[in-house]
Amino acid sequence: MSEAIKPSPGPFYAVLIFYLGIMAFIGWYASRKTKSLGDFFVLSGKAGVLVSGIAYFSTQFSMGTFLGTPGTIFGVGYAGMAISVPGAVFSMILPALLIGKKLVTLGHEYGFLTMADYLSDRYHSKSMSGVLGIMMLFFLIPMMGAQIIGAGVIVHVFTGLPEWVGVVGMGTIVILYCMTGGMKGAMMTDVIQGTLMFGTAIVTFIVSISMGGGFHNINNTLQGMNEAYLTFPGANGYMPWAYFVSNIVLWSFFTMGQPHLFTKFFTMKDHKTMFKAILLGTAGMFVSATLIEWAGVNGIASIQNIAKADQIVPMILQRGLNPFLASIFISGIVAAGMSTIDGILVTTTGAVTRDIYQKVINKKATDESVMKLSKVVTILIGIIVILFGVFQPGSIFEINLFAFSGMAIFVVPILFGMYWKKSTAPGAIAAVVVGVITLLCFTLIPSVKALAFGFHALFPATILGGITMVIVSSFTQAPPEETIRRHFDVFKKNNNAIGKKEAA
Known part of the structure; x- marks a missing residue:
């Protein structure tokens, strides 16, 4: 264990068990309201402004945003904030303008539930379903794995327990509420998780400033440590202009290729709802990304001897707040991972049960049988994701970037x-x-x-x-x-x- 880690397991367990209990209850409640395949995958296209905006924002942001990206920035300085902050401004606007309005119309008109529904129908080809289904398994399982690795990091920092404990615990809870409530459970929990994420970003930023002795002192410290922390392209030349441009385009334009974000437009009630949701979601993403990434920069000045860069945000909260408050806001980071996993897990389940099984393997399968199969597939995929998280083949940011790029x-x-x-x-x-x-x-x-x-x-x-x-x-x-x-x-x-x- 790193010397910088000072576990406070009691408060952490109390807060986290309460939080996860709420998530589990929502999954149970949502299951009682989930009556059809349309309910399970896209909420039957009835999501309003608040749910649509917060759900898109919370699904787009992940452990990568709240752990992996600040961890990367911790070794780069201010230039590292260009990883996602500029792109966050447009990450809902561009998809909505280019494809969102069309998807809302098509979803309501033809009852599309998944990205493969749209592509296979548009190209008049069942093969598209199989291709997309295989791609989703190959790339989205690692993306979920990156989120679940973050749970392990958090549990280790706050309790001193091995990271696999957090991986298994978080994976089990998400499997349960997605298996029972589908998209309704996922989007209902997203509202709570998105609100927590927003609060966590604000609090972490404020605490990081206080720990560093204010902006002036932080910048003076950074300059004394390495002037490159204050300028482009950052320490080790991490952010040259070509990579800077790449990140803006990557996290805005290419979000259109992410099936778990693509299907969010099928859940929206109408075009007016979509455009209002854009304003809400964009504001949430921009503020949250800016503050949590800036906290990663501030942390350079006040925290050293850190065993793993992904620990920087949990360390700021742990050292800057009393144990109960730290545990409450660390739940916001757990929320970031859970909100991404649940959206991807429901979407990936749809890829296996609808896009591969119902459309390719057994074309006579009824919606009822697909619903039953979806619960089993959710468990199986969840177990694979847990195993991925236990073995940790790379850092959170690296895995997330690879998976995002593949689906893009x-x-x-x-x-x-x-x-x-x-x-x-x-x-x-x-x-x-x-x-x-x-x-x-x-x-x-x-x-x-x-x-x-x-x-x-x-x-x-x-x-x-x-x-x-x-x-x-x-x-x-x-x-x-x-x-x-x-x-x-x-x-x-x-x-x-x-x-x-x-x-x-």
Whole structure:
């Protein structure tokens, strides 16, 4: 155990057990209100402004935001805040403007429940369901694993127990309320978790300033330690301009490819709800990201001898507050992980049960049988995630970034599907395959990575994926005209209906 860690297990257990008990109760309550597959996966498209805005914000933010990113910034300085703060401003705005309004309309019109529902219908191809389902398992299980690793870090800092204890405990609770309540349970808990996350960001920031002796003293200390902490590109040259631009685009534009965020638009009641939710969610994301990441910078001046950089935010709360208050606000970080896991777990369960089983393996499966299977699959995926968290193949930030990047490739078939009528299923599948291979090559092979000129591997992956989509679609058969009309004429009908309503 690091000398910097001074466990306070009593207050921590009391607060955390109470908090997790509330989450479990919500899961039980939600299960009584979950009557259909639509309820389970997208809340039957009835989510209002408060639930939609906070749920999107809390699902987008994760252990990566509250542990992994401040931990990375702890070794970089102010320049590290560019990891997600600029992108956070646009992370709900861009998806809403480019695809959100269309998804709300399509979801209500055709009853879409998952990203694969949309893609397989748009491209008139059941193969899309299988491709997306496999991709989600490959990339989203690590993304959930990154969140659950954070629970282990928190439990270790506050109790001194091994990290696997927190991993297993958090994983079990999330499995229970997602298995019973589906998306209703996930979104109801997201409201509580999002509020906690917001409060935790504010309190951690204030405490970090107090511990460092104020802004002036913090900056003087940082300058004495390493002037690079105060300037771009930061310590060790971490944030050159190309990587800075990459992060802005990565955490805003590419959120459209994340299935757990994509499906949030299917849950929204209408377009007016969506735009109000954007304002609420954007404000929450910008304030929370700015303050929690800034706390990581402030922590450089006041905390040393830290065993693992991911511990910086828990250490600030532990050392700057009394044990009970620290435990309350540390629940906000637990909330960040849980809110991301629950959204991804329900979405990944949908990928297995609907996108692979119901659409590919057993096309005659009833919704009732899929509901029953979903509970079993939720348990199985949850167990795999727990094992991933126990073995910890990398840092929270590294794992989260890898998983996010993998799913981001689906931005290509999504945007082409919505804006180019001639895009085809073979083109979409080829674009995803080429994009993922390119992403892996530019990430894992140093000589290839150099060809990106400092930009994130997603840039060349997306460009090559887009080129592949155009070439393959130009030489393959487009979906039936009826399918194209279903996906493009529906917006004309919707606009006409709105116009008549306003005229009346």
